[in-house]
Amino acid sequence: MKNARPLPSYLVQRYQGWKATTFAENHIWYRRLAEDGQRPRAMIVSCCDSRVHVTSIFGADSGEFFIHRNIANLIPPYKPDGDLHGTSAAVEYAVTALKVAHLIVIGHSQCGGVAGCHAMCSGKAPELEEKSSFVGRWMDLLRPGYEKVADMTDDAQAIRTLEHEAVKISLSNLMTFPFVREKVEADEMTLHGLWTDIGEGGLSQYIPEIDAFEPI
């Protein structure tokens, strides 16, 4: 691998600032975490979006949250076919090895992946339909949610609904994993669906009884 370059100096400076402050203040705990291992209370599945950092929203201390981030915070259904399944591996590790108490899926407003799915399903983004489009094939996971919004004439409303569907579909797919279902039914782990509004700083949670998201 001959193409790697040195880290840009502005990141070196920021790292050194972190080392001299945050790390210095917490080094005893960090050493302990290194020696004794992590014991996170929850797994959070979030989007890669640069505007949604759950470490900030939930004031994450080091060691608290096991965080998987992918496009549109999607979890595929259980499919133990021997192929690569990065998201399923993360879920498996969190649930069976780390034994997290909570598994939280958090969606967000202005999600580029969800908007792309909406464009694809409504025929406006044929390039996403191509076999070679990784984003398109990944967003196929959300395709079942499109039927709920296909008739909506207001695109903004349709996309927001689809952002909510992304969370709901992920939660449903989670329950197809035997080790998840077993833990949930044995009351050894709880599932949570959230959605955050970037511009408003809002946070809603999915309430099964009304099949809707309510502000916290």
Added chain:
Amino acid sequence: MKNARPLPSYLVQRYQGWKATTFAENHIWYRRLAEDGQRPRAMIVSCCDSRVHVTSIFGADSGEFFIHRNIANLIPPYKPDGDLHGTSAAVEYAVTALKVAHLIVIGHSQCGGVAGCHAMCSGKAPELEEKSSFVGRWMDLLRPGYEKVADMTDDAQAIRTLEHEAVKISLSNLMTFPFVREKVEADEMTLHGLWTDIGEGGLSQYIPEIDAFEPI
């Protein structure tokens, strides 16, 4: 999806604290980011590990870094077969849609995924060899790195070397993506390999000329 539960109250409280402080201080910028979209400077591929938050190490402001987190910060090789490839989708979106300037892969010490791979390859974890093991199949990506450490008698040293290999293999696999290779060769994006020591707060970077990691 009838199994979702309300968010634990300690997280509700933390969210409300964030809303009243960090969000309140920054809400004008967050609204702007919501309206104008993200323009992150870099994509960072990191582990899900609860002890490694690059948002902290690099003092990430909202909107700066597009972050994908999976087990052991691995990137699979390019394989446009129409199947699900969540990591490849994240890379594709960052490189082709967001046009990030840097793509940074960061590994870390005490990586459970890497230790699992070492155990699997050395015959100590047969359960990871099973077809149904998502973690095992995901860690197959690192299997080529095991040959470098197979003869090491010191497990700690072998695992550390394998953690470095995870970064190097990811960087190499990145170059199998046509849209990555094209950008790198056209000098429109740079690749970076890092490794952080949790207990020491250290940060090393991969230097191709010596094929090794050097402390920053």
Added chain:
Amino acid sequence: MKNARPLPSYLVQRYQGWKATTFAENHIWYRRLAEDGQRPRAMIVSCCDSRVHVTSIFGADSGEFFIHRNIANLIPPYKPDGDLHGTSAAVEYAVTALKVAHLIVIGHSQCGGVAGCHAMCSGKAPELEEKSSFVGRWMDLLRPGYEKVADMTDDAQAIRTLEHEAVKISLSNLMTFPFVREKVEADEMTLHGLWTDIGEGGLSQYIPEIDAFEPI
């Protein structure tokens, strides 16, 4: 203009060093900033003083801060009389064209402009009272602050207080600009007053509730 000279070679060397290192590391991002334009998060009004570089204190990445620097970080009141108002032009551009989220005024210790104002107002610098003194006429902006320190017998204390007044008067004058007031009242931009101690590396911020500066 026949008097321009070649750049001193020590600056040529430093520039070439920057080009080969910082620029080289960041050139992809710089090219992107050139093509897509700047989107700074904040405007900072600082002194010209060679000992106060906010780019260093706040680890400024390229593109983050729109920086106006003048003598004693002063902002005059709104006066749309068709004359030249360089500072007002900078504020207007930042607020109306760039739509910055924050407007930060930062003063500092050992400010030569503020000390000159104190000398002028206490009768010790008659040359600054002359019509032709640009510094004197510019420091007239701070003259209203002198009444707060006129009775102080300790010059050092008086000058420090006047340095704080320079920040407060600038913030007050900012609110006389209709486009600033409108944004502040609509919660679309926030104002911040800071003061830094050169020798101690301290940073204080103005707290309106107590009408005083408190260390950060």
Added chain:
Amino acid sequence: MKNARPLPSYLVQRYQGWKATTFAENHIWYRRLAEDGQRPRAMIVSCCDSRVHVTSIFGADSGEFFIHRNIANLIPPYKPDGDLHGTSAAVEYAVTALKVAHLIVIGHSQCGGVAGCHAMCSGKAPELEEKSSFVGRWMDLLRPGYEKVADMTDDAQAIRTLEHEAVKISLSNLMTFPFVREKVEADEMTLHGLWTDIGEGGLSQYIPEIDAFEPI
């Protein structure tokens, strides 16, 4: 002044990082600078643009450069009428009080102020012609330069030429200040005109003999 707000926490963190690293390493020199005063070698007049930080390009140590930043790095002609002249005050202080050895004016590519001047002079931005436009009135300083580009059909070329004119006009205006002319003619201070290309990292300097900018 009741509208000031606390500094956003991401800036507090960055400041604390700077204090613990850059300041800590340099505190003896900083204390000396605080006690003995500044003795900058040069004054630099630069644009407020967030993408042009001469502190970075010239690797500025604390205490080296007295920096004035305004829109489009313009210096008005000498006009001792007793009115406010912030830029003239900065020049006066640097030349007569600090006795800088060099006075450097640096322009740059993609300058929003210069582009606005071009739009105004070519009739495309009538709002900038209004008496109340601070940016428009400030850019009047560059209006004499427009005649050189009025006939150019390529806007990009015209604006680049006008960016160069901004530097040349500032240098010419500088010579209308008696205290500047005197120093220059007595060989006690030199003037320098520069222009930097943001995307290319280039630096050119004005060569009077050929009345043009040449790359360094």
